[in-house]
Structures are given as C-alpha cells and as structure tokens.
Amino acid sequence: MNLNVRKGDNVKVLTGKDKGKTGKVLATDPRTSKVLVEGVNIATHHIKPRSATEQGGKKKVEAPLDVSNVQIVCPSCGKSVRVRHQEIDGKNARICAKCGASLDATLKADKKKKSDKADKKPKKKADKPADEAVETAATETADAPAAETAEPAKKPAAKKPAAKTAAKKPAAKKEVPVAEDADGKTSKE
DSSP states (O other), X not given: OOOXXXXXXXXXXXXXXXXXXXXXXXXXXXXXXXXXXXXXXXXEEEEOOSSSSSOOEEEEEEOOEEGGGEEEEOTTXXXXXXXXXXXXXXXXXXXETTTOXXXXXXXXXXXXXXXXXXXXXXXXXXXXXXXXXXXXXXHHHHHHHHHHHSOOOXXXXXXXXXXXXXXXXXXXXXXXXXEEOTXXXXXXX
C-alpha cells in the first residue's frame, strides 16, 4: 500500500492515548501500514538479564502507530492536512490540500536551484566599451586559423585502479636439506 507519510515528516496523532501530540516520523512500514513517531506511543519493554554480567531492567521504546491515526503537518501553514498528489516538472509530488504548498523537500530544493539560475544572467559582449569589443573581435579572427590547424590538447590518461592486495601469492616453501643414512633412510637436518 502506498503511504502519504514518509520518513522525516512531522505528523499529528489523531486518536489514542497520545491524541494531539506531534512528532517526527522515524520509520514507515508500507506492508503493515504502520509508522514509528518520535516520542509518541511509548511502550515499556522488560529486559531479562541473560548472563550474570548483563543487567536487566525496563526500557522505554516507541511502538508503531497505524497510518490512519496520524496526519501530516504542513511546514508552510502549520496545520494538520490531507495530502493531494500532483505532477510537478515530471515528478509526482505531495501537495498540502489547504494551502497548496509542496510537502516534498526535494522539489522545494529544485525550485530554489531553478530560481537561482534565472537570477544569474550571462554577460553580453555589448556591455564592453566599443574599443575593447573591436580589439577582442580582431584577436578572435586572427587566432581562428591558428586554432584550426593546432591539434587539440590530449587529456592525461586515467589511472587504472590497483589490483587488490588481499590476493597475494603464496610464499615459497623453504627447502630443507635431506641427508641419507647408510641404511637408506632419509632425515631432515
């Protein structure tokens, strides 16, 4: 099942003993439709010592909640909202049903990058004084035939990765002199 809630979202609990609390989603499980929310639905695990050196006790752990019991908190309007799905720039995005803002951080970053690129304008040659424009044009035409005849610079060859050192050759065995007795028996010295 596809979940509207993702890891890292802020959600508000709608039902249960922690109704009204908000927290960050730590993990999601689409197969069981469960989410793990930070600081919500705290369960106590009793730990039995398994050896003489190990210490037992009680441990507080977040237990999973059903997805239907939480609702996303919109970062722009601050309200708990339903989620709409819409295609923006060829990508599926989650949209706030109340204010229309995007709930996906990646699409927000993409929009910022595009607006930054739009702010930067390429420099035009017309911005230069007329004398400099004439000089640069003359040097460009003079250099053009030389550039066509010159060979392009070669890039240095990329280094190949070294072979793994783990596979070393086995060490050569030392030869031990063997002596024969008068009886014909061999013995190592």
